[in-house]
Amino acid sequence: MALRHFLTLRDLSSTELKNLLDRASELKRQQHNNELFQPFKGKVLGMIFEKSSTRTRISFEAGIAQFGGSAIFLSPRDTQLGRGEPIEDSARVISSMLDIVMIRTFGHDVVQRFASYSSVPVINGLTDDHHPCQLLADLQTYQEHRGSIQGKTVAWIGDGNNMCNSYIEAAHMMGFKLKVGAPKGYEPKPEFMAEFAHCVEVFNNAEDAAVNADLIVTDVWASMGQEEEQKLREAAFAAFQVNEKLMELAHPDCLFMHCLPAHRGEEISEHMLDHKSSVVWDEAENRLHAQKALMEFLLNENLKRS
Ligand code: CP
Ligand code: NVA
Numbered sequence: 678m679a680l681r682h683f684l685t686l687r688d689l690s691s692t693e694l695k696n697l698l699d700r701a702s703e704l705k706r707q708q709h710n711n712e713l714f715q716p717f718k719g720k721v722l723g724m725i726f727e728k729s730s731t732r733t734r735i736s737f738e739a740g741i742a743q744f745g746g747s748a749i750f751l752s753p754r755d756t757q758l759g760r761g762e763p764i765e766d767s768a769r770v771i772s773s774m775l776d777i778v779m780i781r782t783f784g785h786d787v788v789q790r791f792a793s794y795s796s797v798p799v800i801n802g803l804t805d806d807h808h809p810c811q812l813l814a815d816l817q818t819y820q821e822h823r824g825s826i827q828g829k830t831v832a833w834i835g836d837g838n839n840m841c842n843s844y845i846e847a848a849h850m851m852g853f854k855l856k857v858g859a860p861k862g863y864e865p866k867p868e869f870m871a872e873f874a875h876c877v878e879v880f881n882n883a884e885d886a887a888v889n890a891d892l893i894v895t896d897v898w899a900s901m902g903q904e905e906e907q908k909l910r911e912a913a914f915a916a917f918q919v920n921e922k923l924m925e926l927a928h929p930d931c932l933f934m935h936c937l938p939a940h941r942g943e944e945i946s947e948h949m950l951d952h953k954s955s956v957v958w959d960e961a962e963n964r965l966h967a968q969k970a971l972m973e974f975l976l977n978e979n980l981k982r983s
Pocket of ligand 1: 733734937
């Protein structure tokens with residue numbers, strides 16, 4: 678049996694993904710009822726962060742602790758990774774001592790290379806190209822508020838970035854339609870899109886994407902690593918703000934999500950996080966429950982191999 682990793686959403690089958698979302702809600706109920714569930718006593722998660730994080734770090738660290746295990750935070754600043762030790766060597770050494778590894782980094786090839794030399798499951802905690810853990814939380818949140826997302830219409834407003842790519846994969850796997858509203862030059866990459874013409878449509882304005890949407894999602898205009906482009910992007914994205922007026926074009930039951938952190942006055946209006954359709958706080962909390970379901974799945978799959 679091959680070692681399972683989670684580098685993009687499509688490392689799961691659609692059935693596995695759906696089961697994982699149900700399991701996440703079950704683990705959430707247990708946690709809210711203060712039921713102790715510690716199947717992974719003694720297991721250790723390594724967390725490599727080459728970019729900043731609040732939600733990802735806390736949710737993974739709390740999640741493995743709630744399972745009875747523990748986590749080690751590894752920053753390139755104080756490991757040899759930051760001094761140029763090759764990824765392949767690091768992967769062999771780190772995975773020989775740990776049970777599961779999460780990595781947040783720049784190039785997607787870094788998580789791929791790490792995974793190919795790792796002897797334990799590797800989770801992508803965000804790369805420049807994908808943010809699959811966030812999608813687990815978003816899909817769980819939609820399902821908890823509105824039921825199945827299959828057949829629904831989701832509008833992605835803003836940059837064709839890592840989050841957008843993971844939404845594209847989710848549309849394919851969960852059977853919803855994704856309408857991307859992005860400025861010219863900031864659409865998702867055509868080579869990535871080619872496979873998904875059946876479920877994704879791209880518009881160069883926010884309004885056409887938002888019409889009749891069941892879920893509207895946005896993200897920052899300049900992602901981590903693009904800080905110098907901030908001013909340029911503010912100009913390019915000015916007409917792509919999610920605000921109360923845009924929400925009026927959507928279906929009356931439409932939900933609003935944002936992976937956070939958010940920039941009020943840029944990609945969202947001042948009060949958008951508190952809008953009646955906003956579920957951003959549930960979405961953030963669900964990072965914990967969804968990733969616990971993910972770690973449980975990967976750790977159990979790996980145990981079956983031994
Ligand atoms: N949404 C998200 O991944 O948040 P952090 O950058 O705080 O981890
Ligand atoms: N697209 C954003 C997501 C942050 C959680 C970034 O990569 O910075």
